[in-house]
Amino acid sequence: MAKITLNINKKEYPMEADPQMPLLWAIRDLAGLKGTKYGCGVAQCGACVVHLDGEAVRSCVTKVSRAAGKQVVTIEGLSETNSHPAQLAWQEIDVPQCGYCHSGQIMSAAVLLREKPDPTDQDIDDAMAGNICRCGTYLRIRKAIHLAADMQKKTTTKG
Amino acid sequence: MNNDKTALDRRSFLKASLISGGGLMLSVSWLSSFKAADKTETLNLPDQWAQLNGYILITADNKVKLICPNPEFGQNVMTSLPMIVAEELDVDWKNVTVEMGPHDEVKLGPQFTGGSNSMKMYWKPLREAGAAARQMLREAAAQTWNVPVGEVTTKAGILSHSNGKSAKYGDMASKAASVPVPKEFQLKAPKDFTIVRHSKKNVEAQKIVSGKPVFGLDYSVDGMLIAMIQHPPAFGMKLKSFDAAETLKMPGIKDVFTLKLYEDGFEQGGFDTRTFNELLVVVGKSTWEVMNARKKLIANWEAAGDLKNTIGGRNGKTEVTVPGTIESTRTQLQQMQEYAAKPAQLLRKDVDPEAAFTNAAQVIERTYNGPFLAHNCMEPMNFFAHVTDEKALLVGPLQAPGWIEPTLAKLLNLPADKIEIQMTRMGGGFGRRAYGHYLSEAALISRKVKAPVKLMYTREDDMTYGIYRPMYTATYRAALDANKNLIAFHVKGGGIPEHPIHANRFPAGAVDHYLAEGWQIPSNITIGAFRAPRSNFNAAAEQSFLDEVAEAAGKDPIEFRLELLKRAKEKPVGKNNEYDADRYAGVLELVRDKSNWNKAGNEKYNRGVAAYFCHNSYAAHVVDMVTRDGQPYVERVFSAIDCGIVINPDAATNMVQGAVVDGIGNSFYGALTHKDGVPQQSNFHNYRMIRIHEAPKSIDVHFVQNDLDPTGLGEPPFPPVFGAVANALYKMKGRRFYNQPFKEEVEKVI
Numbered sequence: 001m002a003k004i005t006l007n008i009n010k011k012e013y014p015m016e017a018d019p020q021m022p023l024l025w026a027i028r029d030l031a032g033l034k035g036t037k038y039g040c041g042v043a044q045c046g047a048c049v050v051h052l053d054g055e056a057v058r059s060c061v062t063k064v065s066r067a068a069g070k071q072v073v074t075i076e077g078l079s080e081t082n083s084h085p086a087q088l089a090w091q092e093i094d095v096p097q098c099g100y101c102h103s104g105q106i107m108s109a110a111v112l113l114r115e116k117p118d119p120t121d122q123d124i125d126d127a128m129a130g131n132i133c134r135c136g137t138y139l140r141i142r143k144a145i146h147l148a149a150d151m152q153k154k155t156t157t158k159g
Numbered sequence: 160m161n162n163d164k165t166a167l168d169r170r171s172f173l174k175a176s177l178i179s180g181g182g183l184m185l186s187v188s189w190l191s192s193f194k195a196a197d198k199t200e201t202l203n204l205p206d207q208w209a210q211l212n213g214y215i216l217i218t219a220d221n222k223v224k225l226i227c228p229n230p231e232f233g234q235n236v237m238t239s240l241p242m243i244v245a246e247e248l249d250v251d252w253k254n255v256t257v258e259m260g261p262h263d264e265v266k267l268g269p270q271f272t273g274g275s276n277s278m279k280m281y282w283k284p285l286r287e288a289g290a291a292a293r294q295m296l297r298e299a300a301a302q303t304w305n306v307p308v309g310e311v312t313t314k315a316g317i318l319s320h321s322n323g324k325s326a327k328y329g330d331m332a333s334k335a336a337s338v339p340v341p342k343e344f345q346l347k348a349p350k351d352f353t354i355v356r357h358s359k360k361n362v363e364a365q366k367i368v369s370g371k372p373v374f375g376l377d378y379s380v381d382g383m384l385i386a387m388i389q390h391p392p393a394f395g396m397k398l399k400s401f402d403a404a405e406t407l408k409m410p411g412i413k414d415v416f417t418l419k420l421y422e423d424g425f426e427q428g429g430f431d432t433r434t435f436n437e438l439l440v441v442v443g444k445s446t447w448e449v450m451n452a453r454k455k456l457i458a459n460w461e462a463a464g465d466l467k468n469t470i471g472g473r474n475g476k477t478e479v480t481v482p483g484t485i486e487s488t489r490t491q492l493q494q495m496q497e498y499a500a501k502p503a504q505l506l507r508k509d510v511d512p513e514a515a516f517t518n519a520a521q522v523i524e525r526t527y528n529g530p531f532l533a534h535n536c537m538e539p540m541n542f543f544a545h546v547t548d549e550k551a552l553l554v555g556p557l558q559a560p561g562w563i564e565p566t567l568a569k570l571l572n573l574p575a576d577k578i579e580i581q582m583t584r585m586g587g588g589f590g591r592r593a594y595g596h597y598l599s600e601a602a603l604i605s606r607k608v609k610a611p612v613k614l615m616y617t618r619e620d621d622m623t624y625g626i627y628r629p630m631y632t633a634t635y636r637a638a639l640d641a642n643k644n645l646i647a648f649h650v651k652g653g654g655i656p657e658h659p660i661h662a663n664r665f666p667a668g669a670v671d672h673y674l675a676e677g678w679q680i681p682s683n684i685t686i687g688a689f690r691a692p693r694s695n696f697n698a699a700a701e702q703s704f705l706d707e708v709a710e711a712a713g714k715d716p717i718e719f720r721l722e723l724l725k726r727a728k729e730k731p732v733g734k735n736n737e738y739d740a741d742r743y744a745g746v747l748e749l750v751r752d753k754s755n756w757n758k759a760g761n762e763k764y765n766r767g768v769a770a771y772f773c774h775n776s777y778a779a780h781v782v783d784m785v786t787r788d789g790q791p792y793v794e795r796v797f798s799a800i801d802c803g804i805v806i807n808p809d810a811a812t813n814m815v816q817g818a819v820v821d822g823i824g825n826s827f828y829g830a831l832t833h834k835d836g837v838p839q840q841s842n843f844h845n846y847r848m849i850r851i852h853e854a855p856k857s858i859d860v861h862f863v864q865n866d867l868d869p870t871g872l873g874e875p876p877f878p879p880v881f882g883a884v885a886n887a888l889y890k891m892k893g894r895r896f897y898n899q900p901f902k903e904e905v906e907k908v909i
Contacts, residue, residue, distance in 0.1 A: 132537070
């Protein structure tokens with residue numbers, strides 16, 4: 001066990017944790033933030049995607065020690081008022097069915113939207129292929145990412 | 160508007176009583192004729208809510224809260240069921256909030272999510288609940304204004320009279336609660352609907368996209384421990400001995416013990432299926448600690464031998480022996496071939512099929528196989544339990560609380576009213592969460608460790624535990640006369656451990672001579688509901704077979720089916736035909752028209768069509784396949800659905816699109832195989848799931864427009880996808896695909 005302080009969503013979380021512990025369980029069990037989901041534990045489904053210094057990582061296979069001293073952003077901290085374009089577009093397109101995978105989907109989409117502000121369907125398929133949606137909402141995910149890109153452009157233009 | 164005569168019959172089930180803080184509670188106890196009213200608890204809600212009945216609460220400031228009776232697993236009932244109440248109550252949807260109800264079947268009805276039943280089951284009761292409450296509000300206004308009730312009108316939560324008086328529902332809510340329950344009330348005509356048939360967004364969407372803890376795995380209380388079960392590595396095995404010394408040394412670990420789920424002779428209900436009876440349990444402080452420590456267990460396993468299950472039922476108990484055979488997919492396939500050659504149980508026979516086959520000009524015979532399928536809900540099985548000597552609280556993802564409650568009562572020796580079950584949002588269900596063994600396990604573990612416990616399955620636990628779609632096979636035979644008319648049809652289907660045959664479904668009723676037979680092989684591999692398990696196999700096999708028969712008859716596959724359906728309508732053969740031939744034909748015609756079937760402009764596609772009826776709704780798909788990177792890819796799909804009135808069109812479209820994607824994924828990739836009893840797939844690295852780049856570019860969904868009472872969409876759009884994919888593959892590859900998953904067959908061809 002080691003003393004580790006995680007910075008999650010710009011807040012400090014001091015904790016005692018096995019350095020080998022996946023970041024996922026530190027976030028869920030020790031910081032008590034339940035938005036990041038467990039789906040497979042082996043980096044196959046993407047339900048656990050968070051941002052580590054701005055990069056999308058699978059928190060289920062990222063050791064907590066790797067996150068120390070870095071900025072962790074989870075779905076709860078993606079925007080202050082749940083107003084990230086992806087969050088808004090997801091609601092506008094009414095994407096979720098069961099909803100379980102969508103924290104991870106949105107966190108993956110947010111990085112895509114930053115890197116490629118005007119993604120093609122191919123870009124979306126490439127960037128989102130690591131996120132499984134068992135309910136099969138993939139068509140709406142594509143549509144929502146395009147809408148989020150449009151929303152983002154408008155915000156940027158205004159700003 | 161229609162006067163609802165049924166309301167008169169139901170009046171005795173509406174029960175009025177005082178609630179604390181003033182006001183009257185009206186419970187829609189419409190199940191009371193089936194079940195003793197043994198629950199008296201009321202919802203724990205603020206006093207200022209005037210509770211008009213089990214579903215409706217209205218505040219003085221005109222906010223409306225509607226209670227959703229059925230658990231939500233992505234079929235969107237938390238939105239669509241309250242829409243029905245809101246429609247008849249006549250409120251502004253913007254003022255409505257929705258809350259998941261507690262488990263209280265006296266007040267909230269059967270509360271079962273599954274079998275595409277929610278809409279069918281709740282349509283009328285929820286309309287009546289809304290309409291009765293609206294009538295009571297009008298009565299309260301009439302009394303206040305001293306005018307006849309017939310002159311009080313409503314619109315979007317406002318009561319009005321032609322003399323200029325008007326009031327919000329909130330103003331009259333308390334008074335309405337003291338109005339006698341109406342003897343008769345009016346339901347809206349479908350043409351007057353302003354909420355139903357108008358798309359409303361998922362009421363929980365904001366919570367989902369912001370990561371609120373709405374799922375079972377997210378539920379937590381202070382002092383809660385985490386439990387995991389080490390189940391045997393293979394079906395047909397059991398624990399022989401274990402050494403937990405190393406596990407107990409690991410940080411955070413509280414206890415390691417074994418637990419017997421059911422004592423010998425325990426009378427199981429129909430959904431008490433469990434794969435392993437003796438549980439090796441690790442309990443500790445946190446998920447990672449327990450996960451890690453469990454790996455240190457030294458467990459020895461041995462053959463379990465035959466297992467005796469006592470299954471309860473209406474006609475008393477039956478003893479069922481589950482063979483202890485250690486099975487492999489290879490031996491299962493061999494065994495299925497042996498059984499298929501033997502005589503089977505007769506399920507239906509019309510006229511003289513044997514003679515018709517003997518005299519036929521041409522006989523086509525084909526055999527189809529489908530593997531076990533794992534549900535792979537994104538949220539693995541889990542449940543919270545806190546059991547004491549006096550009571551039990553259980554919280555988590557579950558499709559059918561009413562089925563597990565009696566089991567828990569027996570296992571815990573507690574009266575049913577001391578067992579509280581709360582249903583969280585489910586991260587998928589697909590039938591898997593109708594089997595509540597994981598609640599029983601959680602409850603017994605909590606009682607043993609005397610603490611609140613969250614039982615959690617890892618993905619590997621979840622995938623290798625069992626309760627799969629059964630492994631199926633079916634041999635179809637068709638007899639054609641010299642004019643290539645279909646004169647006889649024979650299906651003989653079997654499975655491990657149940658057969659897939661629905662003997663009274665199409666083409667039964669449409670063919671002169673018909674024979675359906677079934678056989679089954681007992682197995683220790685447990686099975687269960689899986690988005691219409693039998694139907695999704697049948698729709699692959701039968702719809703693929705009909706495609707082949709149509710071709711042999713020299714007919715277009717849609718026209719061929721329509722001719723058979725015309726026959727079934729005009730001169731049906733036999734009795735008990737389950738389907739409505741007109742509605743079946745309706746979806747085929749709609750999908751034909753919307754997809755421009757046989758019209759120019761679709762030359763680049765290999766087109767496959769299939770239609771199926773199950774769970775009270777009708778679905779047809781045209782699948783347009785292309786070759787992409789050397790692989791078959793379903794680029795475009797047209798879907799036609801008849802589920803009666805579509806409550807929430809955009810959400811219904813989402814359901815159908817999802818079912819299409821799921822169908823493509825499972826038909827191409829889905830398979831759970833065994834070697835020496837050990838499941839050969841354990842996580843998503845070797846159980847392939849469809850991903851976004853494999854999903855079609857478009858899925859164009861059309862609903863048949865009619866005013867029939869609504870039926871569900873969870874199952875019906877799923878099965879025919881398999882058949883349509885098989886038929887498109889034939890167009891692409893020039894050979895038929897008889898074995899799921901198709902991907903393996905495609906690779907053999909390549």
